[in-house]
Amino acid sequence: MAGSSYGTLFKLTTFGESHGTAIGGIVEGLPANVSIDLNLVQKELERRKPGQSALTTPRKEADELQILSGIFEGKTTGSPIGFMIANSNAKSEDYLHMKEAYRPSHADFTYQQKYGHRDYRGGGRSSARETACRVVAGAMAKQVLSSIGIEFSTYVSQIGHVIFSSKEFFNLAEIEANNVRCPNVELAAQMTARIQEIQAAGDSIGGCIQCVIQGVPVGLGEPVFDKLHAELGKAMLSINAVKGFEIGSGFSSLGMTGSEHNDVFLSNGQTKTNHSGGIQGGISNGMPIDFRVAFKPVATIMQDQHSIDRDGNEITIEGKGRHDACVLPRAVPIVEAMAAIVLLDFYLRNKAIHL
Amino acid sequence: MAGSSYGTLFKLTTFGESHGTAIGGIVEGLPANVSIDLNLVQKELERRKPGQSALTTPRKEADELQILSGIFEGKTTGSPIGFMIANSNAKSEDYLHMKEAYRPSHADFTYQQKYGHRDYRGGGRSSARETACRVVAGAMAKQVLSSIGIEFSTYVSQIGHVIFSSKEFFNLAEIEANNVRCPNVELAAQMTARIQEIQAAGDSIGGCIQCVIQGVPVGLGEPVFDKLHAELGKAMLSINAVKGFEIGSGFSSLGMTGSEHNDVFLSNGQTKTNHSGGIQGGISNGMPIDFRVAFKPVATIMQDQHSIDRDGNEITIEGKGRHDACVLPRAVPIVEAMAAIVLLDFYLRNKAIHL
Amino acid sequence: MAGSSYGTLFKLTTFGESHGTAIGGIVEGLPANVSIDLNLVQKELERRKPGQSALTTPRKEADELQILSGIFEGKTTGSPIGFMIANSNAKSEDYLHMKEAYRPSHADFTYQQKYGHRDYRGGGRSSARETACRVVAGAMAKQVLSSIGIEFSTYVSQIGHVIFSSKEFFNLAEIEANNVRCPNVELAAQMTARIQEIQAAGDSIGGCIQCVIQGVPVGLGEPVFDKLHAELGKAMLSINAVKGFEIGSGFSSLGMTGSEHNDVFLSNGQTKTNHSGGIQGGISNGMPIDFRVAFKPVATIMQDQHSIDRDGNEITIEGKGRHDACVLPRAVPIVEAMAAIVLLDFYLRNKAIHL
């Protein structure tokens, strides 16, 4: 059972390696007979695209979306939407030295061991380039969700030790106001400085992304195993470089007592506090959903590193190529896309509860 | 698409409410023609069972496992294993006051809104009682995994502010040496004291469970979406009261640089450090897998709480019944069971990679 | 990926061997908050039950349904419905001679080879006894479908060479009017005579079951792979002893030209003829669905047969035990149950097409 699909009723299946002919996918279950604005989808791709600002890798990829099926006269037909994004500007020669090498904390070793054969160029299938396909499906899902009032606010809340503690809902303009995609101007500047410092040192740094979802109707989530936050957790942990996930009070709940933590009801069914993060018993309760996603510092650094090759020989990996010192700004649309994919899937699943 | 199943090739489907006739499930995909020691399964159930120590609820449940099919002459036949655990000692009258009430931070409100009808007795389907079924399937999976060298060490690493920082592998005797299931004797005593204090106050408290898995072969995990740690994350987040999950360096990676975080290879393919937590690119790399699971303080407390009923009337929920002030000790076998279910499933999935 | 589940949104998972403790299953996805009449379910079980008439095996099984969860105060809660039927009157000693024997055209050989271990008593998992679980789920599905106007008419249309050519919709009373469940009185008598003749000879005989479904809304079916008739075909072919399936014109279409076969539209969207059998392009078109299911003569006969044992030794299988010479009358509720399971699943799936 290959792991190239995500979702059940709304489902994305992807293909493609970093330096192959193309990446792409098939979106199934997007509701029929709805308008999809492909310009908005392309815009989301551009938020993820490398080379978009001084904070990201100078590697340029056009990332131009081609729709192959399923949308006719601007509207979905209910048939699967095939799409592709051609790979271009792939300097595979940059990766020839990787053919036999196992880069530290990359997937070279595990892919080679698991499959016995791999496309080593640019990380092949293990490259985060595949996340562009997630952004495509997510951007479509967001349009549909927006039409029923579900809206997303996703932003960088931590870079290294610089922390923006907030569960507030910011609009897109506030988030896009700076390259780091942190809506707090002052902290964004500190984050930017920290990334530039790390960049100059040829190193990398991680951080945290906050996602807040408003307008979620009560009832999304399928206990006991497919609790809404469990699936959100899987969706986030499936993104490259993610090492942790927490919902609502998360790890900070460990320092609280039940009497402090319980969300007391108001008479309208809302709650005074929202330590539950909008989900109780695995089902959305109508309060905003909020979660955080921890990204480790990415493995590619511009420093020489000791490593081994396929035969176990000790080698030195040179720090070269075109990479991000910090992927957090580019990861914002990916987190949001995966959240939208999960939400639309559970919205459709919830419809099947009643005749 | 109901959420009562977990896994793909190795799959558990469960049924049952807290105070219904029985809980139970069907285990599919347990390899054929292997011996299963049902006493070991029953023992795992007893580690989860209420009333096992002064630290847990005095509510007594026999939790006696009945196998209905799939095991013949002590060995699996490859056919589905049906099992059930009768509900007994269910004092449903304790819950009559809950019929119309929505308890804070429970699932009463969300179940009622989602389904329009619910078994309110003892929390019904939303009760953590269903996790006994997970323990059954997990205990079977562990026996199979043990035969191929995969072993689990799961223990309490935090209660409130008392923290046992460790990624060490402890054996079962060390973990079972005290009621709190923390292998550090001194910290276990502090944790015990803290739980008793909370118990006396009629309140509740959360904590963290650490799981370490040894002997995992290289190659388990199905990128790009079904990364091994993504599925572990979902499995853990599907357990009642869990609010967070982290693998390897987890949230603490945010304070590191890439050059600090990267796991340098030894010539034998192992790594000097294990910030990756045994998984790289979503695939096990042969190093120990380690992750942490955050449990919030449970919602049931022995204090009066303000709340509402189905009609939005303000009510007071009295703190009564028989409950755990801290579920962590009883959650240890649940975490381990879910980890075993995921590992066996991915072990079988990995076999399908090659002819 | 074990094959114990059927359906996607409405799903049945079953367990149990012929002579084990019990058979049973879990029904997921039955719409929430609907009333289920369990007496009607039990009645369907009795139509399938052995020993119900002179035409069926004298073996008596109580087949008493026990609901374990998911129905509360007479209505579904949306939670999985666990159920079981205890095995009783299982004369396992009748099967001791089968422990090492491979009966011709049974599954003894294939189960032993596939799994390496099997419950040989009464055919174990390969016994048609498991179909009782299908009848339970189907009887629930039929109640839900009936509430939206979908009705089934299933009857025996052929026994050996006695053929009742009809695609008419008969009501339950007409079908139940005789033991053979053929609504044509005269042909039913001929069928009965033929079965008794075969019974007397210690032999067995096959036949055909016709199913007609009325009131199906336009739109059920999920091309391109999950066409409605493709799934109906799989559902029927999964029943023990079934060797063929045809929809609408079926195999008889081979003798027609397109101009004869095409179903011309009336102005109201209905068609003059219904060679399509109610399904076009894999999607129901609102006309009655009709299909036929071919059952071979069952393998158990009351005659001595030459065979082999596990070690390849030649043996003689004695014709003994309590068996049906013709399963067709008892297979009627099974065919209908599987049809209902498919229809309800596709009804729910079709809801997900639109927001």
Place this chain on the structure above:
Amino acid sequence: MAGSSYGTLFKLTTFGESHGTAIGGIVEGLPANVSIDLNLVQKELERRKPGQSALTTPRKEADELQILSGIFEGKTTGSPIGFMIANSNAKSEDYLHMKEAYRPSHADFTYQQKYGHRDYRGGGRSSARETACRVVAGAMAKQVLSSIGIEFSTYVSQIGHVIFSSKEFFNLAEIEANNVRCPNVELAAQMTARIQEIQAAGDSIGGCIQCVIQGVPVGLGEPVFDKLHAELGKAMLSINAVKGFEIGSGFSSLGMTGSEHNDVFLSNGQTKTNHSGGIQGGISNGMPIDFRVAFKPVATIMQDQHSIDRDGNEITIEGKGRHDACVLPRAVPIVEAMAAIVLLDFYLRNKAIHL
């Protein structure tokens, strides 16, 4: 749950409409590190391609396969294989008259009713053009299966009333010896004559395809629901224009008694007769698998037909365009492809039975 995927461990997901930009798909689960000869895949496409002989539509499509991912240096990497086939020579203007029209026994009406919006050009998603994607996946599966000794023989066994009764295994050269793909020279000539006669009359005709599979190991099939022949049945019934399926003795078993029908074992585990069609209890028994697939006469005829449009107005559909009077010759590779997809999937599933 959209119906665009087939298979579980080996899985094909397809997209594309007849006159859209392209059709294509994603193949998951093809074993890693095996060589795939893409020329052989292209050759299979050419057996399905229109315009290949005087017996098929003069419509020419290049049907050139483009692999987008998953095959590197001639070998599979275990990553999903994305592929596409550009649509060319699509004379959409031929279909403008169909925009509002519902052609008899086509899917125009059902697609419009189900989805509310459709790509009407050339039948859109309901066109048999999508089966080219099945041929691609099937051709890959066949190469893998061939390496373990599983071989297919698929041929036309009936056109109208001309019947070639055979369950023999013919090799590819024998089948390809004539345009009709019937290995009996004399009957092939009669079939050809019949097709030309029908073609001249502007009508269409159906027929039957026989498939024989040799070298299948004992043990494939996952009872109780995913019996091997049940899945083969679904696979075949999912092909456009198929109305019936039978395995082994099929519908002709209705005229036999059990004592005639039972397949007596030889001491080597094989059977003297093969009425079971190579499958017992849903599991392959090592004997050749044989089944037949009934194709109705296709709906498109070169005659004027009475019909209705979207608004219920009575209209006349003119018989024009470029179509096959008989699709059987071109359907041979499609049947074989679907059989190969099912066999490889069950081969992989069977591996998961044992550790």
